[in-house]
Structures are given as structure tokens and as C-alpha cells.
Amino acid sequence: MCGIVGLFLKDKSLEPKLGQMLTDMLITMTDRGPDSAGIAIYGDVDKGLAKITVQSADPTRDFADLDGDLHEALGQPVTILIKSSHAVIELPEGQVEAARTALARLRPNVKVMSVGDSLEIYKEVGLPKDVAARFDVAKMGGSHGIGHTRMATESAVTTLGAHPFSTGPDQCLVHNGSLSNHNGLRRELIRLGTTFETQNDTEVAAAYVSQKLKEGHNLGEALESGLDDLDGFYTFVVGTKDGFGVVRDPIACKPAVMAETDQYVAFGSEYRALVNLPGIETARVWEPEPATVYFWNH
Amino acid sequence: MQTFDLAQRGLRELNQTLHALQGTTNQTVWEIVNTKGSHAIAAGVDAPLDITVRGTTGYYCAGMNKQATIRITGSAGPGVAENIMSGAVIVEGDASQYAGATGRGGLLVIKGNASSRCGISMKGIDIVVHGNIGHMSAFMGQSGNLVVLGDAGDALGDSLYEARLFVRGKVKSLGADCIEKEMRPEHLEALEDLLRRGEADAKAKPEQFRRYGSARKLYNFNIDNASAY
Numbered sequence: 001m002c003g004i005v006g007l008f009l010k011d012k013s014l015e016p017k018l019g020q021m022l023t024d025m026l027i028t029m030t031d032r033g034p035d036s037a038g039i040a041i042y043g044d045v046d047k048g049l050a051k052i053t054v055q056s057a058d059p060t061r062d063f064a065d066l067d068g069d070l071h072e073a074l075g076q077p078v079t080i081l082i083k084s085s086h087a088v089i090e091l092p093e094g095q096v097e098a099a100r101t102a103l104a105r106l107r108p109n110v111k112v113m114s115v116g117d118s119l120e121i122y123k124e125v126g127l128p129k130d131v132a133a134r135f136d137v138a139k140m141g142g143s144h145g146i147g148h149t150r151m152a153t154e155s156a157v158t159t160l161g162a163h164p165f166s167t168g169p170d171q172c173l174v175h176n177g178s179l180s181n182h183n184g185l186r187r188e189l190i191r192l193g194t195t196f197e198t199q200n201d202t203e204v205a206a207a208y209v210s211q212k213l214k215e216g217h218n219l220g221e222a223l224e225s226g227l228d229d230l231d232g233f234y235t236f237v238v239g240t241k242d243g244f245g246v247v248r249d250p251i252a253c254k255p256a257v258m259a260e261t262d263q264y265v266a267f268g269s270e271y272r273a274l275v276n277l278p279g280i281e282t283a284r285v286w287e288p289e290p291a292t293v294y295f296w297n298h
Numbered sequence: 299m300q301t302f303d304l305a306q307r308g309l310r311e312l313n314q315t316l317h318a319l320q321g322t323t324n325q326t327v328w329e330i331v332n333t334k335g336s337h338a339i340a341a342g343v344d345a346p347l348d349i350t351v352r353g354t355t356g357y358y359c360a361g362m363n364k365q366a367t368i369r370i371t372g373s374a375g376p377g378v379a380e381n382i383m384s385g386a387v388i389v390e391g392d393a394s395q396y397a398g399a400t401g402r403g404g405l406l407v408i409k410g411n412a413s414s415r416c417g418i419s420m421k422g423i424d425i426v427v428h429g430n431i432g433h434m435s436a437f438m439g440q441s442g443n444l445v446v447l448g449d450a451g452d453a454l455g456d457s458l459y460e461a462r463l464f465v466r467g468k469v470k471s472l473g474a475d476c477i478e479k480e481m482r483p484e485h486l487e488a489l490e491d492l493l494r495r496g497e498a499d500a501k502a503k504p505e506q507f508r509r510y511g512s513a514r515k516l517y518n519f520n521i522d523n524a525s526a527y
Contacts (some may be wrong), residue, residue: 084458243517252414255376271354272335285373287394290433
């Protein structure tokens, strides 16, 4: 079992409240996944700048003077915002690859959670309410976001095993279920050039979608081809810079409820997660059909 | 009428209160408010109560019901009326997956659509769905009736035993060993009664339905298939 929540805002006036709404939804899903929790949030885009969200098990050591060291390595200004075990590095566009190479050398224990123009990912082991408080998610604004509460079945309960997974710029994926062909698919994706951080099945699904996007498919097409290539149980919720997608396997035993109003599209593993959203009483509420791709774009 | 505010008093107190009403009571009419998708609302009731659940429910609402009539004004989460023994459960909205699963008796009415696996392993329950039903419905259904005024999804009645299935709309596909069967006068008569008890629109007539049931080919081992094992 796991819990998924997602919110894709259509009404810009709700954007400052995105973190607050997602936090409430995430905490409601605690009993579906008390092991770990994570949140992906698509926030402001600063023109000409990119973001790298990193994580460390020893943030005091690893984040100390990281901005100075990166500045020196890149010869470019770098700002860093530390939030508990995570830090968001903001740097000029085009410096991302150089920064990743420098990071691997300067701080080998630091893990990259996400890379992109707007995406930030925060995830840790622990109860959803503690994880959300640790990163002050409730104070974050944004256009869309996805949260996950994990009850692990497939791999270890670790920070890196928590969802969301990000395997491409501004891309993320969360999963309720388990895949049965992830080892074969992982080998195939490694052959195509993907590097994996974990033994987790969901990371393979995320990398599969990233590979399809890299090949030029849109999110809908990527999820559509996943229906043929991914074997197992899954409800996936996927985010891109301006998109939000949902797909369930053909058996569809992993629960999913969606709600749509003029202001937002919302996803919950259970209706409970949606009950405090504005206007939910009159929203269109439905269960996504099995083997059917849903996606929205800004 | 007794009103129970779930947000104030909690689920455990609700179900303990309802369970305590076995035998003689004059508190027979109940209303439950502030449901907010909670799980197991009014599960395990065993008294002739008339309960209205205001709002939308989570998993297993009205599970194992005996005697009571439970009306849900919103939609129901997974496993509504699971293993119902008797009484009636009426859902004004939609129902999520495995509605009425393993039900042994009583009546389940869903006025909207039902999701996948509706009536899975049904064992005597009568289910009337005003809308459509999802895939794998009535899987391994043993007895009882499933009436669908709309359409049915893939693999209807897979591995069916003796449950009777009546569908007015289209059936996307039939499951293994499920076939269409002749609608005889006794079926039309039974269907008329089910439609009436299921609060169906007066425009729904038994003649508009088709009947599906077991071909009974899976009942016994077929020696020709021995090589497959």
C-alpha cells in the first residue's frame, strides 16, 4: 500500500497555497504509507536560472560552503538555500551538467534529487507530517505538485527509496503498486545511457518515461507506451514542467480518485485526501479508468 | 431521529453505538454526518435500523450488514456492503471497486456507476446498478442476481458459478465460461421484482435486458486439458 496525492492548479490565485493544500492531503494519506514521504513541487521559474535539489545524510558537513566551492569550480555565481537535509542550488542555465560533475567531485556523498527550471523534490524517511514540517512544505507556492506516502514492499526504507523519483529535467513520478519486469527494463535503460541510483522498481518506471520524453514523445504518448512495456500493478502520477499525468494498469486494483473544478485537477489514492479542497462538494469526481492515460497541460 | 457527528465522536464510537442496538430499541432512525470519506462507516450493524449516511464514504461502508437499511447520499469507496448478509444498502452516487463483494444476502442498489469487480464472488446478494459497471464484475459469482441498467466492462462473469447476470446495455466482453442465456418467463418475473426493489426508473423494463450465466464448462476437470498441468 502507498498513498498518492497530486494537485494541478488552473487558478493562479491558488498558487501561493499549493504547499499548504498538498501538505494537508499528504498527511491524510499517512495510514497508507507511514514509512517515508516525499513531495515534488513546481514553483517559480527564475529566468535564466536552473535549480538542482540535493540531499545529504550529513548536511552540516556537506552543505558548509557548498556555494563558495561551486562558485569557484564553475566560475559563475551560485546561491544555495538549505532546508534540513536538502538544499536547493540555483545557478545559471547551462551550468547544470558542469555543476553535477563538480558536485560528484566536491561532495561525493551528496545525492541529486531533482534538476530543472522549476522542480524541487523533498523526501525523507518518517511520518508524512514530520517530513512536511522538516521542509516547511506548507509555505511553498507553485503551479502543481505531487506527494507520496510510502509503505515499502519492493526495496529498502531509505531516503533514496522514497518517492517522488526524478530521472529527467523537471520530471517526476510517484507510484502505488509494484512492477514485475523492472530488472529487465532497467538493463535495457542502462544500455540506452540511464544511470540508476537505487534498486527500486519505481525508479525504472520514472526512467522509462524520461527515456520516452527524450526520444521526443509527449507525456501522454510516453504513458501510453508504458501500458505495453511496464508489467505489474501501478497507479502512476507524473509531473513535467507544465504537465500532470495519471495512468493505472489494466487490472486497476490500486485505488485512485480524481476531482476537477475550474480551479484545479486533484488526485488522491482515496477520496479522504480531497475532502478539504475548495469547492469539492460540486467538483466532478471520478475514478480514472484502467489502462487509460489522463494528462493536463498548462 | 438520532444524529451522529462523525467528526466530533469518531468511528469507533459510531460503530460501537450501532452494534449495541441489537434486540429491542426505539432508536431506529439514524443520520451520520461529516463522513469525509472515512472507512468502515456503519460496518457490522445487526438490527433493523434505518441509517442515512450523509456524504461520501471510504472503504467498507456498511460491510457485513444484517437487517439494516443504509442509504449513502454521496458516493461509496471500495468494498461498500462487502459480505452483506441481509437488509439493504443504497448508494445515491457512484461506488468504487468490489461493491457488494462476497455478499451473502440482502440488496445493494447503486444509483450511479460501479467500478471494477462489482459483485465479485457474490453468494446470494442482489445488486442493482443504475449506471455502468467496470471490468471483472461478478467474477466467480456463486449465487444471487446482478442487474445492470447501463453497460458492463471487460470479462463480465469470469469463472461464474450460478449467479444470474442481467445487463440492459452493452457488454464489452464476457469472461471465461460466461455465456448469454435465454430469458425465460421466470427470469422476466424475477427481474421485474429486482427493478422495483432496486428503485429503477419506470422506463426500465425486463424485456430490455439480456441474461448471462455460467456455461458450466469449468465445473469439472476436462481430461483433454491434462497436458496443460
